[in-house]
Each structure stands twice: as structure tokens, then as C-alpha cells.
Amino acid sequence: MQAYLEQIDRVIEKGMYKDNWESLQQYRVPEWYRAAKFGIFIHWGVYSVPAFGSEWYSRNMYIKDSPEFKHHVETYGPHAVFGYKDFIPMFRAEKFQADEWAELFQKAGAQYVVPVAEHHDGFQMYDSALSDWNAAKMGPKRDALGELKQACEKRGLSVGASSHRVEHWFFMGHGREFDSDIKEPLKRGDFYWPAMHEPDHQDLFSKPEPSREFLEDWLCRCCELVDRYRPRLIYFDWWIQHSAVKPYLKKFAAYYYNRAAEWNEEVVITYKHDAFSFGTAVPDVERGQFADVKPYIWQTDTAVAKNSWCYTEGNSYKTARQIVQDLVDIVSKNGRLLLNIGPKADGSIPDQDRDILLAIGNWLAVNKEAIYGSKLWRKPGEGPTQVTEGQFADAEEKPYTCADIRFTVNGSYLYAICLNMSGKNRITVQSLAEADAAVKPNFHGIIRNVSVLGMPGEVRWHRDSEGLHIETPEPGGEMPVVFKILVD
Numbered sequence: 025m026q027a028y029l030e031q032i033d034r035v036i037e038k039g040m041y042k043d044n045w046e047s048l049q050q051y052r053v054p055e056w057y058r059a060a061k062f063g064i065f066i067h068w069g070v071y072s073v074p075a076f077g078s079e080w081y082s083r084n085m086y087i088k089d090s091p092e093f094k095h096h097v098e099t100y101g102p103h104a105v106f107g108y109k110d111f112i113p114m115f116r117a118e119k120f121q122a123d124e125w126a127e128l129f130q131k132a133g134a135q136y137v138v139p140v141a142e143h144h145d146g147f148q149m150y151d152s153a154l155s156d157w158n159a160a161k162m163g164p165k166r167d168a169l170g171e172l173k174q175a176c177e178k179r180g181l182s183v184g185a186s187s188h189r190v191e192h193w194f195f196m197g198h199g200r201e202f203d204s205d206i207k208e209p210l211k212r213g214d215f216y217w218p219a220m221h222e223p224d225h226q227d228l229f230s231k232p233e234p235s236r237e238f239l240e241d242w243l244c245r246c247c248e249l250v251d252r253y254r255p256r257l258i259y260f261d262w263w264i265q266h267s268a269v270k271p272y273l274k275k276f277a278a279y280y281y282n283r284a285a286e287w288n289e290e291v292v293i294t295y296k297h298d299a300f301s302f303g304t305a306v307p308d309v310e311r312g313q314f315a316d317v318k319p320y321i322w323q324t325d326t327a328v329a330k331n332s333w334c335y336t337e338g339n340s341y342k343t344a345r346q347i348v349q350d351l352v353d354i355v356s357k358n359g360r361l362l363l364n365i366g367p368k369a370d371g372s373i374p375d376q377d378r379d380i381l382l383a384i385g386n387w388l389a390v391n392k393e394a395i396y397g398s399k400l401w402r403k404p405g406e407g408p409t410q411v412t413e414g415q416f417a418d419a420e421e422k423p424y425t426c427a428d429i430r431f432t433v434n435g436s437y438l439y440a441i442c443l444n445m446s447g448k449n450r451i452t453v454q455s456l457a458e459a460d461a462a463v464k465p466n467f468h469g470i471i472r473n474v475s476v477l478g479m480p481g482e483v484r485w486h487r488d489s490e491g492l493h494i495e496t497p498e499p500g501g502e503m504p505v506v507f508k509i510l511v512d
Contacts, residue, residue: 025154025240025241025244028154028244028247028248029240029243029244031247032243032244032247032275032279035278035279035282035283036275036278036279036282038282039278039281039282039283039285039286040281040282040285041277041278041281041282041285042278043271043274043275043277043278044274045274045301045304047278048274048277048278048281048300048301048304049301049303049304051277051281051303051304051305053292053306053321054290054291054292055290056182056256056290057136057256057257057290057292057306057321057360058321059135059396059397060135060136060182060360060396061135061351061355061360061361061395061396061398062133062134062135062351062360062361062363062384062388062395063134063135063136063137063138063184063360063361063362063363064129064132064134064136064137064138064362064363064364064365064381065138065139065140065186065259065325065327065333065362065363065364065365066137066138066139066140066172066364066365066366066367067079067140067143067327067333067334067364067365067366068139068140068149068168068334068335068366068367068371069115069140069143069145069147069149069334070082070108070111070112070115070145070147070163071111071143071145071334072115072334072335072366072367072368072369073111073114073115073369074092074095074096074099074100074111075334075335075336075337075368075369076091076092076095076336076337077091077092077095077332077336078331078332078333078334078336079143079144079332079333079334079366080092080144081108082108082144082145082195082196083144083195083196083198085103085108086103086108086196086198086199086201086204086206087198088198088201088202102203103199103202103203103204103205104203104204104205105205106205107199107204107205107206108145108196108205108216109205109215109216110205112147112157112162112163113162113163114163114369115159115163115164115369116163116164116369116370117159117163117164117166117168117369117370117371118370118371119368119370119371119372120164120166120168120171120367120370120371120372121371122168122171122172122174122175122176123175123178125172125175125367125373126172126175126176126178126179126181127179128373128378128381128382129176129179129181129381130179130180130181131381131382131385132381132382132384132385132388133384133385133387133388133389133392134181135181135182135396136181136182136183136184136256136257136362137172137176137181137182137183137184138183138184138185138186138257138259138362139168139169139172139183139185139186140185140186140188141169141185141186141187141249141253142187142188142189142245142249143188144188144189144191144192144195144261145192145195145196146189146192146195146196146215146216147159147163147215148245149168149169150167150168150169150170150185150249150252150253151167151170151252152245152248152252153248154241154244154245154248155213155245156213157215164371169185169253170252170253173253173255182256182257183253183255183256184255184256184257184258184259184292185249185253185255185257185258185259186258186259186260186261187245187246187249187258187259187260187261188260188261189242189245189246190234190242190260190261190263190264190266190269191261191262191263192218193218193220193232193234193238193263194219194220194221194222194223194232195219196216196219197219197220197221197222198222199216199219200219206219212237212238212241218235218238220232220234228263228265228266229263229265229266229267229297230266230267230268233266233267233268234266234268234269239268239269239272240272242269242272243272243275243276246258246276246280247276247279247280250279250280250283251283254287254289255291256289256290256291256292257291257292257293257294258280258291258292258293258294259293259294259308259325259362260293260294260295260296260299261296262296262297262299262310264295264299265296265297265298265299269299270299273299273300277293277300277304277305280293292305292306293305293306294306294307294308294323294325294362295307295308296308296309296310296415302320303320306321306322306323307320307322307323308322308323308324308325308362309322309323309324309325309359309414309415310324310325310326310415310416311324311325311326311327311415311416311417311418311419312324312326312412312413312414312415312416312417312418313350313353313354313357313359313411313413313417313418314357314359314411314413315410315411315412315413316357316404316413317356317357317358317400317403317404318357318358318359319358320358321358321359321360322358322359322360323359323360323361323362324350324354324359324360324361324362324418325362325363325364326350326361326362326363326364326418327363327364327365327366328341328342328347328363328364328365328366328376328377328380328381329341329342329366330342330419332366333364333366334366335366335367335368335369335374335377336366339366339374339376341376341380342380342419342421343380343421344379344380344383344384344387344503345421345502345503345504346421346422347361347363347380347384348383348384348387348503348504349421349422349424349443349444349504350418351384351395352395352430352441352443352504353404353405353411353430353443355395355398355430355432356400356401356404356405356430356431356432356441357404358400363384365377365381383503387503387504390477390478390506391441391477391478391504391506393434393437393439393477393508394432394434394439394441394477394506394508395432397434398432398433398434398439399432399433399434400432400433401431401432401433401438403431403455404430404431405428405429405430405431406427406428406429406453406454406455407424407425407427407428407429407443408425408427408428409422409423409424409425409428409443424443424444425444426442426444426445426448426451426500427451427452428442428443428444429441429442429443429451429453429455430443431455436510436511437508437509437510437511438469438509438511439506439507439508439509440453440456440492440506440507440509441504441505441506441507442500442504442505442506442507443504444500444504445496445499445500445501445504445505446499446500446501446502447499447500448499448500449495449496449497449498449499449500450493450494450495450496451493451494451507452490452491452492452493452494453491453492453494453507454490454491455467455491456471456487456491456492456509457487457488457489457490457491457492458487458488458489469511469512470511470512471485471487471492471509471510471511472510472511472512473509473510474492474494474507474508474509474510475507475508476496476497476505476506476507476508477506477507477508478506479496479497479498479505480497481496481497481498482497483495483496483497492509494507
């Protein structure tokens with residue numbers, strides 16, 4: 025590890041980016057990511073074997089009286105006899121076909137793919153020289169990240185990786201509180217190490233403070249991931265906000281940006297809360313979005329399932345319509361949607377996940393010009409439905425009406441996207457009313473033509489002081505309807 029730390033310092037010393045916020049402010053969001061609007065997130069790992077509760081099974085199974093604890097004892101026996109590590113031989117991935125996954129993501133209309141490289145449980149889904157506890161050496165004995173990267177890039181998809189390693193500091197700590205397989209002495213390199221006490225929920229980001237040894241290990245793992253796989257995007261989960269992590273976070277960003285420059289590549293880091301100084305990476309909102317347009321690039325990460333990020337038996341799913349509505353709303357406000365699926369332990373993708381992705385892909389195949397590479401209009405939308413701002417706010421489907429419309433621009437066309445036109449064939453776009461400066465600052469552009477993507481037949485339309493009135497040849501269906509408006 026010491027040799028790797030010295031390499032990190034050399035790269036930073038020679039490169040343009042230094043490990044301070046002032047230097048990292050030179051960062052600019054790359055064009056490929058500005059054009060990208062839709063990505064696929066993948067939570068797949070050892071936690072997919074029990075398929076119970078959520079991807080936090082490895083933590084919760086060691087908390088007495090939790091549903092996971094009770095389920096574990098009843099199903100697998102006492103923790104001292106069968107611990108989390110004993111799921112690894114059961115994680116065989118015998119049905120995993122990277123090319124089939126990549127083909128599905130392409131059909132879904134995704135532009136980038138972000139597999140979880142290491143979750144809080146500490147099991148790496150890639151080949152590593154820093155730990156033997158990885159999918160290339162145990163369980164499937166396959167480099168899952170490497171195989172998927174190769175398959176996706178063959179299809180023109182950008183590939184990133186996510187690291188949730190920093191939360192491993194405390195994730196397995198409850199296993200020390202009773203007779204389990206998490207026993208002293210624990211040392212670096214052990215699967216369960218360090219298994220420290222869980223942070224106080226009143227002070228999540230300052231105590232307990234991770235040790236220097238753990239943070240150096242975290243930094244080396246992140247940099248090894250960069251060097252071995254050259255991901256175009258690195259996603260970090262929430263605990264990098266911890267005050268003790270900040271110096272190492274700056275080192276990682278400088279290293280990653282400098283290595284990307286060496287490779288003539290443009291890359292992205294996404295983060296939550298205020299882990300990065302604003303402008304040095306891309307902010308992310310977990311399971312939520314912004315209520316209004318932002319002048320900066322941002323991302324939402326959410327999942328097809330409401331209750332879990334990984335596959336669990338009996339997942340509660342969102343509808344494809346709900347996800348497409350959120351995608352449209354997010355894009356109109358300068359965001360991108362990173363949508364998670366949870367494959368089964370055998371490497372197969374559940375039918376519900378697959379069906380949702382294909383429905384999204386079918387919609388994007390018809391309406392992609394309003395999404396991919398689109399730009400902001402002077403306002404993101406109109407309508408009565410208010411979007412709740414912030415994280416963990418997207419579980420329930422929003423009560424959109426035919427008056428809820430979002431706008432994007434691409435070339436000479438303005439796109440007005442009606443979020444819910446089900447059963448109706450008339451809408452009024454109030455923001456496109458004829459100009460009347462004495463009343464309100466209406467739209468002064470000249471509308472030459474109006475059509476509906478994917479809907480043949482004559483579209484009737486006219487403008488007056490109330491808005492642009494549009495009548496379609498047939499009623500709208502379940503999914504959002506896109507009006508293509510030629511403007512001079």
C-alpha cells in the first residue's frame with residue numbers, strides 16, 4: 025500500500041490538478057456527460073444472495089431484533105456458525121452474461137452504465153491486488169466489472185463505477201456486540217475489518233473518526249479502481265462528507281482528474297450533500313430531484329424498486345410511466361437520471377426490472393430527440409403539480425395532469441412534453457401564448473409547425489392570448505406525449 029500512496033503523490037505533484045479546492049476548481053463537466061441524460065445503476069453483490077430486506081443486509085443481520093437478524097437465524101442458523109462471509113460461496117453468478125446485460129441497457133436507451141464496484145459490505149466486484157475478498161478470486165471467480173465494461177463499451181455506452189467503501193468503517197460493527205463470526209483480532213485485509221461503532225445519528229459526519237490506516241486503504245482502493253478500469257464516472261455514496269475523509273477525497277479527485285488527462289479522457293465524479301467544494305464535481309440527489317431548474321449540471325440516482333437497491337424477494341416497483349415522467353422533469357431542469365436495477369445472485373435480471381427498462385427504451389426510441397443532447401428552454405415547465413424538492417422524495421407517483429408540461433430545446437425545435445395526457449386529445453400550452461407585453465411576457469417567437477412524436481395524422485393548433493392550443497388526432501396513452509414545435 026505504501027508504494028501506491030507514493031505513486032498517488034507523484035501523479036498529483038506532476039499533474040495540473042493539486043489536492044486542494046482551489047486547484048480542483050479548474051474542473052469542467054465534459055461534453056459527453058452534458059449530452060447524456062439517462063444512465064443505468066447496478067446494485068449486485070453478495071447481498072443479492074439472501075435477497076431479504078435490502079442491500080444493507082450485511083449490517084442489519086447483526087442488529088439484534090431486526091427483521092434481518094431474525095430471518096438470518098431462522099434461515100441460516102446462529103451468526104457464529106453462519107455469518108455474512110458464508111454467503112460468498114453461494115454467490116455464483118452462473119447466469120451472468122455481460123453481453124446480454126449490455127444489450128438490455130442499450131435497448132433501454134441508456135447512455136452510461138455505473139455498476140457498484142464495492143458496496144458497504146466490503147466485497148469488491150472486480151479484480152483487485154489490494155484485497156482477496158473480490159469476485160475475481162471468490163464466489164463467481166469472474167471480474168464482473170471488467171466483463172461488463174467491455175460489453176457496454178462495444179455498444180457505445182460509457183462505463184463508470186461506484187464506491188461505497190467508506191461506509192465499511194462502521195457497517196459490520198454490530199457483529200462485535202454478541203457471539204458472531206466478527207471477532208477480534210481484526211486487521212487490514214480482513215473482510216470484516218474494521219467493524220467500528222456506528223456513527224451517532226446526531227453527528228453523522230464528524231464521529232466516530234475513521235483511522236488514517238482505513239482512509240489510506242480507502243484512497244488506494246479508489247485509485248486502483250481508476251487505474252485498472254479507467255471509468256468515465258465515479259459515483260460516491262454519502263459518508264465521504266465526513267470531515268476526516270476530506271483530505272483524502274481531494275487527493276483522489278486530483279489523482280483521477282490527472283490520470284484522465286494523461287489518457288486524454290474526460291471524466292466525472294458525482295457526490296452527495298456538500299462533500300465536494302461546489303464546481304469541482306457533479307452534485308447528486310438520492311431518490312429525489314429539484315423543484316426548479318438549476319444553472320449547473322446535476323444528477324438524480326434512484327431505483328426501479330421503492331424499497332431496496334438490490335434484488336430482494338417481493339420488491340415494490342415503480343411504474344415505467346412514473347420513471348419516464350421523472351426523467352422528463354429532471355432533464356428539463358438540467359439534470360440526469362441514473363436508474364438502478366438489482367440483478368439476482370445468479371446474474372439474471374428480474375422480469376420486473378427488465379420490463380420497466382424495455383418500456384422506458386420504447387418511449388425513448390420514439391422521443392429521444394427531446395431528451396438526448398437537449399438544452400434548457402427559458403423555463404423548465406408549467407402546470408399545477410408541485411415537485412417536492414430534496415432526497416428520498418420520489419417513491420410515490422406524482423398526480424400530474426394534462427396541464428403539467430415540461431420544455432426542452434434541440435436545434436430549431438422546442439419540445440413541449442405533456443406528462444399525463446392519458447385519454448385526452450387537447451392541451452393548452454400557456455407559456456406559448458401570443459405576445460402581449462402589457463399583460464404578461466408571453467412568447468414572441470413565430471411557431472411554424474406543431475407535430476406529435478410517434479403519432480401520425482394531422483395536428484390542429486392555433487395561438488391566442490391564452491396559449492398554444494393543440495388538438496391531436498388521437499388521445500394520449502399512458503406515457504408522456506412529446507410535441508415538436510418548429511420555431512423561428
